Amino acid sequence: xxQRQIEVFNAVMLNQTASRAAEVLRISQPAVSKAIQExxxxxxxxxxxxxxxxxxxxxxxxLLFREVAQSFIGMVQLRNAAARIRDFGTGELRIASLSALSxxxxxxxxxxxxxQHPDVAITYQARMSSEVRELMATGQFDLGLxxxxxxxxxxDAKPFGKMRAMLALPPGxxxxxxxxxxxxxxxxxxxxxxxxEDTTRREADEILRAQGVQPRLVLETPFSxxxxxxxxxGLGCGLVNPLTAxxxxxQGLVLRPFAPAVHFRTLLLxxxxxxxxxxxxxxxxxxxxxxxxxDMIMA
Numbered sequence: 417x418x419q420r421q422i423e424v425f426n427a428v429m430l431n432q433t434a435s436r437a438a439e440v441l442r443i444s445q446p447a448v449s450k451a452i453q454e455x456x457x458x459x460x461x462x463x464x465x466x467x468x469x470x471x472x473x474x475x476x477x478x479l480l481f482r483e484v485a486q487s488f489i490g491m492v493q494l495r496n497a498a499a500r501i502r503d504f505g506t507g508e509l510r511i512a513s514l515s516a517l518s519x520x521x522x523x524x525x526x527x528x529x530x531x532q533h534p535d536v537a538i539t540y541q542a543r544m545s546s547e548v549r550e551l552m553a554t555g556q557f558d559l560g561l562x563x564x565x566x567x568x569x570x571x572d573a574k575p576f577g578k579m580r581a582m583l584a585l586p587p588g589x590x591x592x593x594x595x596x597x598x599x600x601x602x603x604x605x606x607x608x609x610x611x612x613e614d615t616t617r618r619e620a621d622e623i624l625r626a627q628g629v630q631p632r633l634v635l636e637t638p639f640s641x642x643x644x645x646x647x648x649x650g651l652g653c654g655l656v657n658p659l660t661a662x663x664x665x666x667q668g669l670v671l672r673p674f675a676p677a678v679h680f681r682t683l684l685l686x687x688x689x690x691x692x693x694x695x696x697x698x699x700x701x702x703x704x705x706x707x708x709x710x711d712m713i714m715a
Contacts (some may be wrong), residue, residue: 424451513561560685606652607631
């Protein structure tokens with residue numbers, strides 16, 4: 417018994433005549449008859465009764481066809497799966513990003529992506545940028561968003577977004593009355609700082625040092641969301657990503673522009689070990705559309 421004999425048998429059963437099966441398979445009718453005879457010898461029983469030139473399936477032939485039909489269904493499923501992998505990649509998507517984008521950009525983008533790909537399982541993790549970079553460098557995740565302070569070696573890194581930093585202030589803070597906050601306004605003021613490796617903090621520190629300004633540091637954190645929460649609790653003020661801060665404004669957090677402007681810059685990361693699948697490319701499209709929508713909202 418071989419695959420070709422099974423294919424001929426399946427074609428005869430589906431088309432009911434050897435001549436029609438030969439047309440479908442694009443072989444001669446004698447070749448069909450020969451394949452059926454060889455299969456009958458192989459299995460040890462008759463598959464068809466030859467009645468008045470017609471091939472009528474025997475009961476044994478009918479039983480065998482049930483098994484053959486199941487195997488052909490399996491082959492169709494395999495072909496469909498192969499087509500999906502070719503066109504879309506795997507049925508899962510793994511994304512990691514810095515936490516500043518986890519409450520705004522990512523929910524907007526993933527909602528649109530999920531509507532387009534309802535059967536794709538999404539794994540999302542909010543991590544520190546250095547951890548996002550590591551997940552991408554080792555090929556554990558498909559797509560990442562990280563701050564620009566990371567080491568971009570061993571990953572495919574491209575500029576993704578740029579957002580002006582805002583100063584987060586507790587309700588009733590004296591600086592909340594200003595339209596914008598200048599460096600000199602922060603001298604001696606309780607200040608919640610981002611982590612020393614953060615490029616936005618380094619950019620702001622250079623401006624403050626150049627003007628001889630020294631805020632009173634009360635807390636350091638790598639996360640804008642923590643700065644927002646601590647500022648809202650009255651511990652001080654701090655520079656934050658406005659995308660993160662939006663959710664705290666209804667609770668009373670005050671945001672004011674800091675001048676001269678400093679920015680949060682985001683990188684899009686992809687693993688260098690493989691080309692992005694169509695699923696990844698589609699997700700990237702949704703991320704870019706969400707970023708444009710947020711730019712218009714924040715403008």
